[in-house]
Amino acid sequence: MHAVGSNKNSGRKIALITGGSRGLGKSAALHLARQGVDVIVTYQSQQQDAQAVVAQIEAIGGRAVALAFDVAQIASFPRFVQDLRQVLVTHWQREHLDFLVNNAGIGIHMAFAETTEAQFDQLMQIHFKGVFFLTQALLPLIADGGRILNVSTGLSRFTLSGFSAYAAMKGAIEVLSRYLAKELGARGIGVNVIAPGAIETDFGHAAVRDNPQMNQFVASQTALGRAGLPDDIGAAVASLLAGDMAWVNGQRIEASGGMFL
Numbered sequence: 304m305h306a307v308g309s310n311k312n313s314g315r316k317i318a319l320i321t322g323g324s325r326g327l328g329k330s331a332a333l334h335l336a337r338q339g340v341d342v343i344v345t346y347q348s349q350q351q352d353a354q355a356v357v358a359q360i361e362a363i364g365g366r367a368v369a370l371a372f373d374v375a376q377i378a379s380f381p382r383f384v385q386d387l388r389q390v391l392v393t394h395w396q397r398e399h400l401d402f403l404v405n406n407a408g409i410g411i412h413m414a415f416a417e418t419t420e421a422q423f424d425q426l427m428q429i430h431f432k433g434v435f436f437l438t439q440a441l442l443p444l445i446a447d448g449g450r451i452l453n454v455s456t457g458l459s460r461f462t463l464s465g466f467s468a469y470a471a472m473k474g475a476i477e478v479l480s481r482y483l484a485k486e487l488g489a490r491g492i493g494v495n496v497i498a499p500g501a502i503e504t505d506f507g508h509a510a511v512r513d514n515p516q517m518n519q520f521v522a523s524q525t526a527l528g529r530a531g532l533p534d535d536i537g538a539a540v541a542s543l544l545a546g547d548m549a550w551v552n553g554q555r556i557e558a559s560g561g562m563f564l
Contacts, residue, residue: 315366316340317391317400318544321374321437322407324353326504327454330537331404332356336365338545343390343400345372345407368394374407374433375425380440388444399446402544405434405476406454410506415467423468430472435479448491450544453480455555457500461563473498477555484553493552495543500559502531526561535560 318335322328323344332342333356342360346353346369353369360367368390372383391397408430411422434453445451455477458470477496484494501521503512510517511530521530539558542548 316402316545317343317395317397318402318404319343319345319387319400319441320404320406321345321372322347323404324349324356324369326506327499327502327533327536327540328404328406329356330533331406331540332367332537333359333363334534334537334541335402335545336360336363336367338541339365340402340541340545341366341395343368343370343387345370345374347371347373347407366394372407374437375428377428377433377436380437384440384444387441391444399444399449401446401449403438403441403445403449403451404454404540404544405438405451407433408454408506411469412465413468414465418468426468426472430469431475431479434476438483442487445492449493450549451480451483451487451492451494452540452543453477453494453496455496455498457498457557457559457562459498459555460557480555481553488552493549495551495553496555497536497539497543498555498557498559499536500525500531500557500562502533502536504533521562524563525559526564529560531558531560 318340320328320332320342323332324346332344336342344353344356357367357369391400411426413422438451453476455473456470458466459474459477480494480496487494501511511521518530522528536558
């Protein structure tokens with residue numbers, strides 16, 4: 304484990320965001336911090352980016368820690384939980400966190416007929432199996448009355464060629480989320496899904512952000528007339544977790560600006 308961040312005590316809410324060093328995870332971390340939530344972000348390899356997120360949160364008066372973690376390595380989960388427990392005690396003098404955002408992921412664009420078993424397994428390991436068993440492993444660390452937010456995709460509602468395996472994994476997450484909401488309700492834990500549309504990030508080789516034709520196509524198919532920005536999703540995450548949305552539970556909330564309506 305490598306951790307960076309403040310060691311000051313805090314009575315504020317604490318969120319764990321997987322894949323929080325860049326893109327949507329970074330935006331969610333910053334928006335939550337602006338609403339008074341302290342944040343633990345995980346990163347797979349981009350330690351410098353994760354440290355920059357921690358520094359930004361601390362610059363606005365929040366507290367944050369970055370932890371190295373690979374959601375695809377399920378055998379490492381017990382060690383990660385142990386490390387996370389130690390971070391909570393050391394940095395916050397707490398035993399529990401309040402919010403879990405299962406955000407880490409990759410994108411593979413491949414026609415159904417050409418998708419390999421290795422690609423399928425990689426997507427399943429990261430987007431479904433990893434989320435399933437990480438959430439299970441973290442249940443003792445999530446406070447009663449806490450909230451879980453799983454990140455899906457607009458592609459689970461509308462279809463674009465080349466995303467059959469990726470979207471299918473996200474569809475599985477949406478079903479799982481309803482079951483989690485049902486089974487964790489006795490602890491007062493709410494579980495929802497946020498489904499972003501096409502967003503200008505480096506996800507999927509940054510096609511929406513850096514390819515003008517793709518960006519124009521997305522804008523033309525979106526009711527609000529543009530592609531999404533990371534802050535569009537970060538603000539929605541913060542609203543669902545730290546806003547007045549506690550009675551929303553077991554729901555899929557699409558944040559796409561109205562794509563393919």
